[in-house]
Amino acid sequence: GNSVTQMEGPVTLSEEAFLTINCTYTATGYPSLFWYVQYPGEGLQLLLKATKADDKGSNKGFEATYRKETTSFHLEKGSVQVSDSAVYFCAPGGSQGNLIFGKGTKLSVKP
Amino acid sequence: DAGVTQSPTHLIKTRGQQVTLRCSPISGHKSVSWYQQVLGQGPQFIFQYYEKEERGRGNFPDRFSARQFPNYSSELNVNALLLGDSALYLCASSLVGRDTDTQYFGPGTRLTVL
Numbered sequence: 001g002n003s004v005t006q007m008e009g010p011v012t013l014s015e016e017a018f019l020t021i022n023c024t025y026t027a028t029g030y031p032s033l034f035w036y037v038q039y040p041g042e043g044l045q046l047l048l049k050a051t052k053a054d055d056k057g058s059n060k061g062f063e064a065t066y067r068k069e070t071t072s073f074h075l076e077k078g079s080v081q082v083s084d085s086a087v088y089f090c091a092p093g094g095s096q097g098n099l100i101f102g103k104g105t106k107l108s109v110k111p
Numbered sequence: 112d113a114g115v116t117q118s119p120t121h122l123i124k125t126r127g128q129q130v131t132l133r134c135s136p137i138s139g140h141k142s143v144s145w146y147q148q149v150l151g152q153g154p155q156f157i158f159q160y161y162e163k164e165e166r167g168r169g170n171f172p173d174r175f176s177a178r179q180f181p182n183y184s185s186e187l188n189v190n191a192l193l194l195g196d197s198a199l200y201l202c203a204s205s206l207v208g209r210d211t212d213t214q215y216f217g218p219g220t221r222l223t224v225l
Contacts, residue, residue, distance in 0.1 A: 032210050036216075043201065043217060043219055044154070045216070046215070049213060093211075096167025096168070097159050097167055097205075097208040097209060097210060098156040099144075099146075100156070101155070
């Protein structure tokens with residue numbers, strides 16, 4: 001079945017630093033790809049998604065591009081803020097209409 | 112519009128007991144999925160329902176069951192609770208449960224088994 005490997009955290013950055021969180025997946029076919037974010041004490045929120053190869057998802061300054069040739073969907077942001085501190089989950093779609101989540105990457109941004 | 116709602120927020124049970132968790136999807140959404148999130152891990156898929164039919168099931172024992180009602184709300188039941196069932200149980204709704212559909216998550220029910 002489909003699976004995902006996500007960069008392990010925690011990741012600690014200073015404010016305004018560049019962020020990359022790596023995500024690679026294995027899948028039969030070309031699943032939709034999602035990034036979700038979980039702020040402390042809250043539920044999961046969709047951050048961005050891409051549904052086909054070469055699509056770029058973007059939201060709140062975050063971007064990720066669906067790379068079919070490398071089966072990757074790396075999350076990037078040019079300048080992180082303290083408010084971006086959260087746990088980030090990469091999640092390809094599964095064969096049952098479900099999401100397959102990685103272990104999550106905890107990001108801490110220091111002022 | 113209201114988001115996905117779940118009840119109760121927190122629950123404490125003892126081993127061997129049974130529990131029922133409830134979920135109301137976003138208005139207009141016909142598919143509901145359930146996930147288990149153990150502390151420090153990513154959510155794991157339990158069930159997906161669409162139009163009251165089970166469409167998918169994850170690798171969970173038969174102690175876990177669910178159903179969806181005509182109004183598209185859903186219940187997750189867990190029998191013979193084990194300590195390892197302690198987790199955050201998340202419900203997500205989507206339009207029709209397709210691969211491309213965004214799943215919108217509720218705040219979860221925190222289950223503690225003593």
